[in-house]
Amino acid sequence: MRILKGNPVSRGIALGKVYIYKAFKADVHESYFEAGKEDEFYKKYQDAVKTAEKELDSIITSMTGESPEKAKIFTAHVEILMDEEVEEGVKEMIYESRTMPDYAVDEIYTHFANLLEKAKDPLIAARAADLRDVRNRVLRILKGEKESNLSSLRENVIIVAHDLLPSDTATMDRNRVMGIITEVGGATSHTAIIARSYKIPALLGVADATAIMSNGDNVIMDALTGKVLLDPERETIKEYQEKLVEYIKEERETSQYLDKIPLVASGERFSVGLNVGNTDPDESYKYVDFVGLLRTEFVYMGSEHLPTEQEQFEAYRRVLANAMGNPVTLRTLDIGGDKTLRYMVMPKEDNPFLGNRALRFCLVHIDMFKTQLRAALRASAFGPLQIMFPMVGTMDDIRAAKAVVEQVKQDLRTEGIAFDEKIHVGIMIEIPSIGMIADMAAKEVDFASVGTNDLTQYLHAVDRMNPAIADYYQSMSPSMFRMLGRIFAEFNKAGKSISVCGELAGDHLGALVMFGLGLRKFSMNAANIGRVKRTLSLFTLEEAVNIAKNVQNLSSEAEVIAYVKAEVEKRS
Ligand code: PEP
Ligand code: MG
Numbered sequence: 001m002r003i004l005k006g007n008p009v010s011r012g013i014a015l016g017k018v019y020i021y022k023a024f025k026a027d028v029h030e031s032y033f034e035a036g037k038e039d040e041f042y043k044k045y046q047d048a049v050k051t052a053e054k055e056l057d058s059i060i061t062s063m064t065g066e067s068p069e070k071a072k073i074f075t076a077h078v079e080i081l082m083d084e085e086v087e088e089g090v091k092e093m094i095y096e097s098r099t100m101p102d103y104a105v106d107e108i109y110t111h112f113a114n115l116l117e118k119a120k121d122p123l124i125a126a127r128a129a130d131l132r133d134v135r136n137r138v139l140r141i142l143k144g145e146k147e148s149n150l151s152s153l154r155e156n157v158i159i160v161a162h163d164l165l166p167s168d169t170a171t172m173d174r175n176r177v178m179g180i181i182t183e184v185g186g187a188t189s190h191t192a193i194i195a196r197s198y199k200i201p202a203l204l205g206v207a208d209a210t211a212i213m214s215n216g217d218n219v220i221m222d223a224l225t226g227k228v229l230l231d232p233e234r235e236t237i238k239e240y241q242e243k244l245v246e247y248i249k250e251e252r253e254t255s256q257y258l259d260k261i262p263l264v265a266s267g268e269r270f271s272v273g274l275n276v277g278n279t280d281p282d283e284s285y286k287y288v289d290f291v292g293l294l295r296t297e298f299v300y301m302g303s304e305h306l307p308t309e310q311e312q313f314e315a316y317r318r319v320l321a322n323a324m325g326n327p328v329t330l331r332t333l334d335i336g337g338d339k340t341l342r343y344m345v346m347p348k349e350d351n352p353f354l355g356n357r358a359l360r361f362c363l364v365h366i367d368m369f370k371t372q373l374r375a376a377l378r379a380s381a382f383g384p385l386q387i388m389f390p391m392v393g394t395m396d397d398i399r400a401a402k403a404v405v406e407q408v409k410q411d412l413r414t415e416g417i418a419f420d421e422k423i424h425v426g427i428m429i430e431i432p433s434i435g436m437i438a439d440m441a442a443k444e445v446d447f448a449s450v451g452t453n454d455l456t457q458y459l460h461a462v463d464r465m466n467p468a469i470a471d472y473y474q475s476m477s478p479s480m481f482r483m484l485g486r487i488f489a490e491f492n493k494a495g496k497s498i499s500v501c502g503e504l505a506g507d508h509l510g511a512l513v514m515f516g517l518g519l520r521k522f523s524m525n526a527a528n529i530g531r532v533k534r535t536l537s538l539f540t541l542e543e544a545v546n547i548a549k550n551v552q553n554l555s556s557e558a559e560v561i562a563y564v565k566a567e568v569e570k571r572s
Contacts, residue, residue: 001229001232003229003230004206004227004230006181006203006206006226007203007204008223009195009196009203009223010199010200011201011223012179012224013220013223014179014223014244015240015241017155017216017218018217019157019160019215020160020213021160022162024140026106026135026139026143028102028106031102034098037098041100045101045104048142049138051141052137052138053078055137055141056137057078059071059167077166081138086108086112090105090108093108102143106135113128113131113132113135116131120311132165133165133166133167150168150171150177151171153172153176158178158219160210160213161180161209162183162209162210163184163185163191164180179221180195180203181206181209182202182204182205182209183209185204191204201221203223212230213230217230218231220237222243254531254534256530257531257533257537258287258533259287262532263536264515264536264539264541265539265540268520271522272287272289272523272529272532273291273329273499273521274290274529275292275295275501276293276294276328277297278298290326290327290328290521291327291329292329292449292501292522293523294329296312296333297333297335299311300335301339306371308371309375312372313374313378316328317382317383320382327384328385329426330379330385330387330388331428332369332389333358333361333372334357334390335357336355336358336361353465357391358391359391359392360391362401370408373404374412377408377409377423378417380420386423386424386425388425389401389428390430391430391454392430392441394433395440401425425445426445427448429448429449430450430451430452430455432455432459435450435483438487438490439490439493443494446497447497448487448491449500449501449521449523450487450499450502451501452475452484453502455483456473456474456475456504460474460480475503475504476504476557476560476561477556477560478553478555478556478557480504481513484500484514489517489518497521499519499521499522500521501523501524505522506522506525506527506528506532507528508532508535509564511535512539512564513544515536516548516549517548535568538568539567547563
């Protein structure tokens with residue numbers, strides 16, 4: 001059995017046979033025709049456009065009732081097809097340079113697609129895929145080939161492709177597609193968006209998938225943890241069949257909790273927040289009370305240059321708009337460690353996770369830090385934004401960061417630029433040294449959020465990226481819960497807001513223990529909302545407090561997990 005890794009962009013599990021899908025690949029060469037045939041070749045192009053329009057119209061008609069959203073993609077394709085600049089460009093190449101229609105179409109569409117791709121707005125850049133899609137349609141028609149798509153599959157399959165174009169995903173026979181695996185594509189690509197909306201498990205970025213797998217291969221795709229298992233043994237198949245049944249059952253149950261008010265069985269309320277790393281609108285915003293973590297790295301990492309104040313301001317404003325009046329916790333740049341910026345030279349360090357990372361980096365690159373703070377403060381005039389610093393280790397760190405905020409505020413005041421004068425400023429607690437003096441930190445900040453991902457790494461001295469020591473990385477250890485209990489107690493005592501935005505908040509077992517330890521604010525990825533709301537609703541406050549007390553006296557993480565799991569199962 002071989003295991004391939006990928007990025008799970010649409011959750012789920014699928015077992016089945018591989019169907020390698022290769023979309024039409026245009027083989028276009030630079031070529032010209034002799035003088036006098038201009039009208040003939042222009043007509044050929046116009047006929048191809050007409051046929052393309054007919055094909056698109058019939059796709060739109062077949063989709064309008066069932067999924068108007070998808071139909072819109074093809075309405076946009078018709079607009080591209082009819083676009084005057086495109087039309088003029090092709091016509092000019094045919095009449096003025098006697099270019100063969102296929103070469104002219106390829107040149108003009110590719111030119112515009114490349115331009116779009118350079119757009120700073122990722123949504124506009126993603127439209128380049130639509131242009132290429134329309135280009136391929138016209139080129140295929142010019143070559144006299146029939147439409148080959150995923151709309152008439154004969155059996156249930158897991159599609160494996162280099163990439164899928166919008167027309168592939170939108171026309172595919174989704175009753176037969178059990179999963180999608182592609183070699184390229186990110187979480188905001190068309191494929192990812194459509195897969196999620198159809199609830200088809202999808203793993204993107206699986207390197208060399210089409211070369212390694214063949215038609216008819218048996219595979220298991222685990223789009224919960226990001227794995228493809230090739231040619232699995234009988235035992236593994238059985239194990240995954242059980243996992244699948246469990247997953248379906250759980251999804252059904254937990255999705256009913258999405259829009260419920262988060263309450264435990266004895267009636268106490270808790271808050272659920274969303275962790276966000278882009279500006280896309282998402283229905284999950286409806287199910288939460290706040291954005292507990294806006295990872296601003298996406299603005300920096302998705303750009304070819306250091307993002308300007310205006311670019312950042314616009315991105316943050318968009319997230320505020322998505323949050324519909326709920327508070328948004330903007331975390332300042334957390335670069336270093338495993339994250340680098342391609343346009344910035346970052347000296348190599350022996351221990352980057354213990355190095356010049358996050359706030360430390362920002363305090364050295366003060367202009368960059370100020371630019372981000374200006375953008376954040378300006379955005380705070382448009383909605384409830386709060387600022388949070390990552391990788392805080394000492395009181396000096398807090399004071400230094402706050403001093404920069406004060407300077408930037410003063411600059412804005414002098415320039416007459418609006419911002420929220422009462423903006424809350426807080427810290428992430430992810431280094432044990434600040435956790436140990438949480439009482440002092442609580443006096444110095446408006447709020448804190450615990451980053452359990454890093455707290456586990458630093459408390460247990462385990463590199464979170466190193467798979468060889470993954471067993472040592474224990475977020476549910478008794479020591480973690482003792483540390484967390486201490487932090488929650490100090491912040492609660494000081495009357496300052498405390499939340500958790502690390503993965504442990506989205507783990508229903510971890511969330512239950514933390515509720516018992518006094519936590520009331522849990523910020524997580526969208527996929528975990530229903531499950532956390534459901535599990536906590538099964539326990540009274542007293543029961544959760546008891547569980548939290550007990551886990552701190554167990555002697556290993558394995559014991560903690562087994563114990564809490566058993567408590568949940570008793571009530572499920
Ligand atoms: C964390 O460390 O728990 C956290 C939320 O931050 P990140 O995962 O981005 O380091
Ligand atoms: Mg962190």
